[in-house]
Amino acid sequence: MKQRLLLAALLLRPNEVVGANELAATLWGHDQPASAAANLRTYVRGLRQSLGDGGPWDGITAAAGGYLLRVRPGERDLDLFDAAAARGRDALAATDARRAEAELSAAVGLWRGDSLSDLPLRPALARRVAQLAERRLLVEEDYAEALLALGSPADVVRRLRGLLDRHPLRQRAWGQLMVGLYRTGDVAGALDAFRQARQVLAEETGLDPAPELTKLYDDILHHRPGPVAHPPPGPDDAAPGRTPGTAPGAAPDTAPWAPVARPEQLPRAVPEFVGRSSELAGLDALLNSGVQGPTTVAIAAVSGMAGVGKTALALHWAHRVAERFPDGRLYVNLRGDDQTGVLSPSDALSGFLEALGVPHARIPSVLEARTGLYRSLLASRRMLVVLDSARDCAQVRALLPGAGGCMVVVTSRDRLGGLIAAECAAPLTLGLLTxxxxxxxxxxxxxxxxxxxxxxxxxxxxxxxxxxxxxxxxxxxxxxxxxxxxxxxxxxxxxxxxxxxxxxxxxxxxxxxxxxxxxxx
CATH class of the missing domain: 1.10.8 (Helicase, Ruva Protein; domain 3)
Incomplete structure (x- = not known):
């Protein structure tokens, strides 16, 4: 069991040094034995023998106070999943539904159950597994979109009923289920699906369905043509003079789950910004890296002493790359350096949710519910989130998106070592100017x-x-x-x-x- 946990922790961070302390916490949590370090070395030796040093994998290497598992591109099912999902999304964007269905089917077919479901997961590993689950759900919804485009609504209904039984707060999936039911001729079932979605959202979050979902319900109720428009079978099949994805005389079959608010919260940047070329390049590299995929949240932890220019750097860079985040920019000053006025994560989330279009009266009162709603709203978006002047990791974690093509920049006097270890944040320490x-x-x-x-x-x-x-x-x-x-x-x-x-x-x-x-x- 311990060797499997160790392998899981290393495989989830391939080609990266994972600290011995973090690995020990993954294996034993807070109840680490006195012999934890020696036991860890024993488990590493056992894994090396099982993997076979010098074989197809380079094995496990001890480095910089931890261990690194070398994995070549495409050796993990997760890598194959991400690659197929990316190709499928590209095909959807190009209105090539047949290719999208084939790629996304291959992606979802790689899953054979929940990740690490038979292992006892400590918090850090559990968070990573939750991120994997979110990536899978996004691809399941993309696959449903491709099936609808190919005219297979019955398959969509079958797949999404099971998905929504397990994850009832996903409004995009509810919309797809409604469209699927309508296209199979089950109008009453489509209307009932909306009522189910409305009830579970009210009970779990206190929110009404998104305006797009309500509009879809109204369209189905009045038999408007939008829900039954024939989506594009492929780019070559669109009739001349007709928008791909619509039937003759029909309105575009727009997605009913897209959020409406596009926040622009960045404060004014310092106009006379100088220096920091290497730090700016580091932020650019994080944004441009392969890690910043469609379902991955990149996190930069900018630290340094008081007055060294952490906020100035973050805002200068944020304005410079603003166009790379078409769904908006969120900003909050967490006031972590103010001993009497530190902003709580709950209050910060309240501000974010309002900026994302949630009415104040509908914002959940419980921190966990606010975090869940916030992450749901950001899951399919590409946004920049600037968390300025954080006191510590605990103040930040609830404000991190769970999935989606987002990037987070955190500034703090603290080095945020916990964020670097558990959330894979990229450290960036500011020194003095030359x-x-x-x-x-x-x-x-x-x-x-x-x-x-x-x-x-x-x-x-x-x-x-x-x-x-x-x-x-x-x-x-x-x-x-x-x-x-x-x-x-x-x-x-x-x-x-x-x-x-x-x-x-x-x-x-x-x-x-x-x-x-x-x-x-």
Missing amino acids: AAESTNLLASRLGGGRLAAEPAAVADIVETTRGLPLALSIVAARAATHPTVALADIAAELHCAEERLDALAGAEQDRRRRERQRSAG
């Missing part, structure tokens, strides 16, 4: 001419502020608001210990005031 970057920041605020007139004073300011962006910004603000004061005089002030403390205290007060204003706005 002397050249510090000079460029001053120049962007004061102009090159003023700096050129007092190069010695500029060098003194750069050295005294030690590359801390917030301190440099405070100095620049003082110089900009007092244009007749020489930079040498401002540099001299910084050398006074008492005045330096006042300046840093003022900087901290300004930072907190900006955070409060950003949250209020």
